[in-house]
Amino acid sequence: MDTRRTTVVAEPAWQVSLIWVGFPVVGGVGLWLLKLAAKWILSLPFVPFDGPLRLLNVVPEPWGTVGVIAIGAVLGLVVSFIAAHERLSVAVRDDNAVFYRGGKSRTFDRTKISGVFLDGKDLVLLGLHSEELARDKSDLIAENIANAFQSHGYPWLEDGDPHRADYRRWIEGNPELPQGADQIFKARAEALRNLDQEDAAELREELTRMGLAVREDKKKRQFWRHTTPR
Structure with missing residues (x-):
């Protein structure tokens, strides 16, 4: 086995290039259009937060337009940095898989992985007891992910989550949940x-240690199933 x-x-x-170029362009153009429309917006009977709109027309031209476009581009660049920080990449080897995101890495031993699949945009690694070792959202191309894991001999689950039918919606007070799980x-x-993905991921790991697998839908409703023999 070639682990290298x-x-x-x-x-x-x-x-990646589109993100780095697109967000600054959209930010600059968007703020410029807002400046053009500022006078009309301020003429409306009720305008909340009108202070920032008035500031858009304080600086004389052409510096007002140049400044607005520059500020919008910088804001777009900040969004690009955030997107880059949250971007997922995966390195797959015969003996392990490494997930990289936000300057951090997580390594998963091949011998502890029983299946790999995509659940929508979530890349999921299953453990030996059906627990989820990882569930990471990304914009990676599905075919590339599948080819990478299959080329290294990982069990790729083409039909998706084999335990999907076992999930139940979380309702507080369910007696089948372990003590402390509701909290x-x-x-x-x-x-x-609050869109705090890092905290949500850490809490998912705590539930995993309790013998639960957790997922949520687009409405942020949580669903769970048991992973270890009860």
């Missing part, structure tokens, strides 16, 4: 509402 061979899956270069579910629900 590595297949890297990352977002294509054109997509973690409630904290995780708050993290999901």
Whole structure:
């Protein structure tokens, strides 16, 4: 087994370039259009937060337009940095898989992985007891992910989650849940509402240690199933 061979899956270069160029352009043009419309907006009977709109017309031209476009571009660039920080890439080897995101890496031993699949945009690694070792959202191309894991002999589950039918919606007070799970579910629900993905991921790991697999839908509703023999 050649453990040195590595297949890297990352977002294509054109997509990365589009993010770095597109967000600053959209930010600059968007703020410029807002400046053009500022006088008309201020003429309306009720305009909340009219202070920032008035500031758009304080600086004399052409510096007002140049400044607005520059500020919009900088804001767009900040969004690009955030997107780059949150971007997922995966390095697949015969003996392990490494997930990279936000300057951090997580390594998963091949011998502890029983299946790999995509659940929508979520890349999921299943453990030996049906637990989810990882569930990471990304914009990676599905075919590239599948080819990378299959080329290194990982069990790729073409039909998706084999345990999907086992999930039940979380409702506080369910006697089948372990003691203390409700408190973690409630904290995780708050993290999901606040779009705090890092905290939500950490709380998912706590539930995993309790023998639960957790997923949520587009409405942020949480669903769970048991992973270890009860």
